[in-house]
Amino acid sequence: xxxxxxxxxxxxxxxxxxxxxxxxxxxxxxxxxxxxxxxxxxxxxxxxxxxxxxxxxxxxxxxxxxxxxxxxxxxxxxxxxxxxxxxxxxxxxxxxxxxxxxxxxxxxxxxxxxxxxxxxxxxxxxxxxxxxxxxxxxxxxxxxxxxxxxxxxxxxxxxxxxxxxxxxxxxxxxxxxxxxxxxxxxxxxxxxxxxxxxxxxxxxxxxxxxxxxxxxxxxx
Amino acid sequence: xxxxxxxxxxxxxxxxxxxxxxxxxxxxxxxxxxxxxxxxxxxxxxxxxxxxxxxxxxxxxxxxxxxxxxxxxxxxxxxxxxxxxxxxxxxxxxxxxxxxxxxxxxxxxxxxxxxxxxxxxxxxxxxxxxxxxxxxxxxxxxxxxxxxxxx
Numbered sequence: 001x002x003x004x005x006x007x008x009x010x011x012x013x014x015x016x017x018x019x020x021x022x023x024x025x026x027x028x029x030x031x032x033x034x035x036x037x038x039x040x041x042x043x044x045x046x047x048x049x050x051x052x053x054x055x056x057x058x059x060x061x062x063x064x065x066x067x068x069x070x071x072x073x074x075x076x077x078x079x080x081x082x083x084x085x086x087x088x089x090x091x092x093x094x095x096x097x098x099x100x101x102x103x104x105x106x107x108x109x110x111x112x113x114x115x116x117x118x119x120x121x122x123x124x125x126x127x128x129x130x131x132x133x134x135x136x137x138x139x140x141x142x143x144x145x146x147x148x149x150x151x152x153x154x155x156x157x158x159x160x161x162x163x164x165x166x167x168x169x170x171x172x173x174x175x176x177x178x179x180x181x182x183x184x185x186x187x188x189x190x191x192x193x194x195x196x197x198x199x200x201x202x203x204x205x206x207x208x209x210x211x212x213x214x215x216x217x218x219x220x
Numbered sequence: 221x222x223x224x225x226x227x228x229x230x231x232x233x234x235x236x237x238x239x240x241x242x243x244x245x246x247x248x249x250x251x252x253x254x255x256x257x258x259x260x261x262x263x264x265x266x267x268x269x270x271x272x273x274x275x276x277x278x279x280x281x282x283x284x285x286x287x288x289x290x291x292x293x294x295x296x297x298x299x300x301x302x303x304x305x306x307x308x309x310x311x312x313x314x315x316x317x318x319x320x321x322x323x324x325x326x327x328x329x330x331x332x333x334x335x336x337x338x339x340x341x342x343x344x345x346x347x348x349x350x351x352x353x354x355x356x357x358x359x360x361x362x363x364x365x366x367x368x369x370x371x
Contacts, residue, residue: 054298056324056371078274078298082325090328104276112305 004029004067006053006083007074008039011099015073016043029053029062054082056090064091073099081105084114106146115145137214142207149207153217154200161217167191172212175205224249224287224313226273226303227294231319231339233258235291240265247282249273273303279311289315297322304334327365338363 001024005012008030016028020043029049030036036050051058053072064070070087072080077100084096100106100119109117126139141150155161161169166177166189177189179202187193195201205213221244225232228250240246240262247267250256259266271278273294284290290307292300297320304318318336320326326338345362349355 054325055322056328060371076298078296078302081302082298085332086325086328089332102274105274108302108306108310111309112302 001025001068002063002066003027003069003071004053004062004064004087006070006072006080007099008032008035008048009073009075011073013039013042015071016047020047027062029058054079054086056086059083059086059091064093067091067093069093069095069097071097071099075101077101077105081109081112081114084109085112088113110145137210137217139210140202143204147207149205149210150202151205151210151213152200152202155195155197157197159195159197159217161195162197164195165191166193166195169216171216172205172209175203175209175213177201177203221245221288222283222286223247223289223291224279224282224284224307225291225293226300227292227319228255228258228268229293229295230258232291232293235293236266237262247287249278249282274299274306279303279307284311284313287311287313289313289317292316292318294319295321297325301325301329301334301336308334323365323369324371336363338365341366 003019003024003026005016005026005028008028012028016026019026026047027049028039028043028047029051030039031052033050036048040048049062053059053062064087070084070093072083074080080098084098087093087096096114097116097118098109098114100109100117103119103121106117106119137151137153139149139151143150171177179186180189180193181200181202182196203213223239223244224247225236226249228236228248232248236246236248237259247269249269249271251272253270256263256268269278269282273279284307290313292304294300300318300320304316307313308316316335318334320329320336320338321340323338323341326336330336341364342359342362346356349357
């Protein structure tokens, strides 16, 4: 694959190294001439281009028209948005991915046509949430470009759910309890399933209903 | 009219003062308090919000949902383009104008439906017509990407 990466900071250089190690064709575009020289010394000058990746002439020179993927990982959300929009709209690049520094901007990027975003803040937040095990609703993954979440929760002895049947719970619309992991073994759930202490329940929930589910399960 | 202006640079400040002295209700969003000096003696005729124009809180506080027009006039093309799209798509403001200094980028976003103004194209066109002694034309006829600059 041919990937164009925009932004030669820590994220950009590490990403370039990993992708090159996997034999992909990589070009890293960096605005600062000084940083570009450093990058060229480490990655090879054929893999680095000095220029403003928001400039359409630079995009052309960087090979946007034949890129399989364009990834924008600068520290500025507005730059990442514009790079990805131009890649998609002008050069018809099939896959674009944007780093979002301010988590509040994730929704805006989606509304403006950039569906694939990565936010370090959100990732770290999710990882931290996974450390907190009992009575917490923990997001473990996203489906449908982040509109549906896979969540898990371990029931403590304080949970109001312990001893109740699944059919007696009033779950938010569109939510499915799909699985219970009990004593290390997973079993599918039906209406008659009674929940026990230390059960880990796995559910699918539309992201807009996550808070409702949290309340329904009595999570903190 | 209710007008929100992002950026109190030379263009933003001049437009703010002109509209405010004609009795319009003007709110300026600006990151740097220093820039407000440009409003000069008209400072108290303009409502000022200090903050980042890409933040929903700031846009809300500036009254963007009720604005008749929004101008993105900072010196950052990408900031202007992002702010204008947020305001147009998410706040439904009908009249949105964006200052874009890079002629190619201005052209690309014009094609995507944003009203982008490229000041250097306007100025260059007017300079040329002045030199040749030709009549000045409409703004739209200046506000296009010169063939020589096509990418």
